[in-house]
Amino acid sequence: MKITAKELTLCASFAALSAILSQIAIPIGPVPINLAHISVFTAAGLLGARYGALSQFVFVLMGAVGLPVFSGFNGGLFSVIGPTGGYIIAYIASAFLAGLIIERSGKSTVPVLAAAIYTGWIVTYLFGTLWYCYITHTGFAAALMVCVIPFLPGDFFKTCFSIYLIKKLNPVLSMSVR
Template structure:
C-alpha cells in the first residue's frame, strides 16, 4: 500500500519512538558492556513494515535523537558518548539492519506479487 510522504514520515517517527521504548528495557550481561534489549526486534520490524528507505530514515532519526541527548538508548540514556563507546557499532548497525531487512522484505513482496 502506498502512503503519502507525510504519513511515511509520521510512521518513521512512530517506529523511532517504539525503538526508544524497547531500548529502555535492559537485560545486563555480566561478560560484556553491551546489554541485551528488545531494540533489535523493533529495528527489524521497522525495516519490515516501512521498507528500506523509510526504515533506515526512522533509525537515523532514532540515533540522532540519542546523539543530541534524548534518553532513547539502552537503559534510557543518551548522548554522543554512547555512539563512540562500546555500543556505538550496534547503534550504527541499527540503520543498516533496518535497510537490509527492508530490502529483503521488498524482494520477497516483489517475487510473490501477482502484478
C-alpha cells in the same frame, strides 16, 4: 525525497518504539540485552528499506544529540562513539538491508522475512563487534564471546516476534510506503 505525513508519522513512531524497547533491558555486561531490534526489523518489514532505515536514523540521531533513548536511559555522542556504538549505528544498516531484501523478493513470506532479518543480524553483529574490538582493543574471538554468543537465543525469539508483528500488522497498515 518527498515524504508524506503518513510516512513521516510511521518513521517517527518506529523511532519512538526503538527508544521504548531499548529501555526494556537486562545489563549483562558491556552490551545489554534489550528489545530494540524488534522495532528495527518490524520497521524494515512494514516500512521498507528507505523508511525503515530513516526511522532508525532518527532514533540514533535523537540519542546522539543527548536524548536518553539508548538502553539504561543513556544518550549523547559518547554513547554512539563508545564501545557499544557500533551496534547502535548498525540499526540503520540492518533496517535498510532487511527492508531491501523484503522489497526485492516481492514477498513477505516467513522464509523471506527470516532470511532478511538474519541478514540484518549479521550486519549488526559484524559492524558492532568490529567497532567494539577497535574501541576496546579486544580480540575478535573474545568480543564474540561477550557481545554475540550470549544474545543468540534471545535474538531467535526477537526474530520470531518481529516476523509475527510484520505478518499481523502489514494487512492492517496496508502500507503503500514501499
